[in-house]
Amino acid sequence: MAEPAVATMPSVAPASVPRTASALRVTDLTFRYPPRKSHTSWWSRRTARQVSTPVKPALVDITLEVAKGEFVALVGPSGCGKTTLLHLFAGLLRAAPGKVAVNDHEPRMGSADTSYMFARDALLPWRDALHNVMLGMESTGLSGSELEERARGALRSVELEHLATSHPSQLSQGQRQRVALARTMAPGREILLMDEPFAALDAQTKLRLQRELLQFWESETPENRSTVLFVTHDLQEALLLADRVIVMHPDPGRIAYDHVVDVARPRHTRLEEILFDDDFRDLHHQLFDELKEGER
Numbered sequence: 390m391a392e393p394a395v396a397t398m399p400s401v402a403p404a405s406v407p408r409t410a411s412a413l414r415v416t417d418l419t420f421r422y423p424p425r426k427s428h429t430s431w432w433s434r435r436t437a438r439q440v441s442t443p444v445k446p447a448l449v450d451i452t453l454e455v456a457k458g459e460f461v462a463l464v465g466p467s468g469c470g471k472t473t474l475l476h477l478f479a480g481l482l483r484a485a486p487g488k489v490a491v492n493d494h495e496p497r498m499g500s501a502d503t504s505y506m507f508a509r510d511a512l513l514p515w516r517d518a519l520h521n522v523m524l525g526m527e528s529t530g531l532s533g534s535e536l537e538e539r540a541r542g543a544l545r546s547v548e549l550e551h552l553a554t555s556h557p558s559q560l561s562q563g564q565r566q567r568v569a570l571a572r573t574m575a576p577g578r579e580i581l582l583m584d585e586p587f588a589a590l591d592a593q594t595k596l597r598l599q600r601e602l603l604q605f606w607e608s609e610t611p612e613n614r615s616t617v618l619f620v621t622h623d624l625q626e627a628l629l630l631a632d633r634v635i636v637m638h639p640d641p642g643r644i645a646y647d648h649v650v651d652v653a654r655p656r657h658t659r660l661e662e663i664l665f666d667d668d669f670r671d672l673h674h675q676l677f678d679e680l681k682e683g684e685r
């Protein structure tokens with residue numbers, strides 16, 4: 390009998406113990422955005438006195454560790470705090486000291502350890518594909534020819550080397566996102582924070598980019614792989630890509646489940662096979678129910 394593509398997948402709630410040293414860590418975090426100021430009366434408007442509206446926390450009691458080289462997906466309904474968590478790791482938002490750590494340090498915006506990839510490609514329109522990919526590495530101290538060689542290699546990996554001199558306006562949405570993927574992967578950063586990077590793509594193009602991302606990532610030995618925190622609304626995508634899938638619930642945003650996805654790697658050569666595996670589908674159903682649970 391053929392080996393199932395998906396082996397046992399224990400579920401633990403809320404957070405599991407990391408395998409090795411952690412790259413990303415949150416400890417018992419409750420996070421509120423600063424209150425919006427609102428004028429409440431004619432008198433307060435006149436005197437420019439402002440009253441703070443109480444703010445519900447965006448995240449409560451979050452404890453999470455992502456081990457070095459681990460690929461973790463965050464799923465959950467809109468508003469459950471996925472992007473907030475990513476922004477805290479990227480240093481775009483600040484938590485109380487000691488609550489959030491990247492490589493055991495307070496997160497820093499623009500850190501050389503971290504790459505951030507958005508749902509929309511965010512390419513510079515005046516640069517061609519090659520120079521957009523090079524942009525991600527310009528602060529690395531590589532020479533011009535090294536930069537170009539690396540950028541070409543990254544474009545080759547997403548099968549777009551022939552469009553190196555095309556500008557974003559000459560590329561399809563899928564091609565632009567592939568250039569953005571090459572730009573994210575090319576510098577070989579230690580930590581990749583990816584916020585729904587394939588959400589705007591059709592199913593076929595999405596599968597292609599998932600394969601290309603895995604190919605990039607799985608081509609490194611496990612100890613040299615980047616740590617990935619990947620936000621998505623797509624359960625199938627989360628299960629295909631990640632070592633662990635964390636299910637968040639909203640109101641307030643919290644971690645509800647933490648699943649180990651025990652599918653052997655490399656996966657990029659057999660994504661379709663994994664998709665049609667019965668155990669994979671069962672796990673997909675289970676997570677679907679867990680997501681719905683959060684909507685009640």
Ligand SMILES: Nc1ncnc2c1ncn2[C@@H]1O[C@H](COP(=O)(O)OP(=O)(O)OP(=O)(O)O)[C@@H](O)[C@H]1O
Binds near residue numbers: 466471
């Ligand atoms: N800049 C902000 N100021 C105040 N509240 C915010 C801000 N950004 C997000 N929020 C609130 O924080 C909560 C979490 O938002 P966040 O964007 O992190 O959720 P999400 O899970 O990423 O949602 P989506 O899947 O729709 O992107 C929401 O209630 C949202 O309204």
